[in-house]
Amino acid sequence: MRKLVIGNKSTFIELTLKETNGKHWETFENVKGIAISICGSVKIGEIESCGQCQDSIEALYKDGSLHKHADRVGRIVEIWNEWHLNDLKAGTKKQTEYLNKVGVVGYDEAVKALKDVGLYEDSGYRYGSDWLFNPAPNDIAEELIRLFDTTK
Structure with missing residues (x-):
């Protein structure tokens, strides 16, 4: 299992990638693959939103509030919307x-x-x-790892 975080103390996105087994959502065969879980946290003043708050995070991204990672957040949210909990269909x-x-x-x-x-x-x-499983393609997992790499 691999956990990665992008953001700061008040607004962040957490990614968990894990290798797992499950019943494939098309073939019903037991398959091994990558499961993706993404959650976020947004705190503005006294208001805090946690969990599946990608709309709030995306809004902050669009208005420039997440300037440090603005070039990454839009794509992270796209993947989040498509692949979150892909092992629980x-x-x-x-x-x-x-x-x-x-x-x-x-x-x-x-x-x-x-x-x-x-x-x-x-x-x-x-x-x-x-629960059925739609294994994430390796290129999606690799792209997420690159997007969460804050050293670049």
């Missing part, structure tokens, strides 16, 4: 792509939407019945 690739297309995010809404189009069960997998 409630749906198959097909189910997830459909839910993303129609903009559904909550579990109950997802079940209803998938049932409505006949995707609640995909290749025998019932949505939300297990």
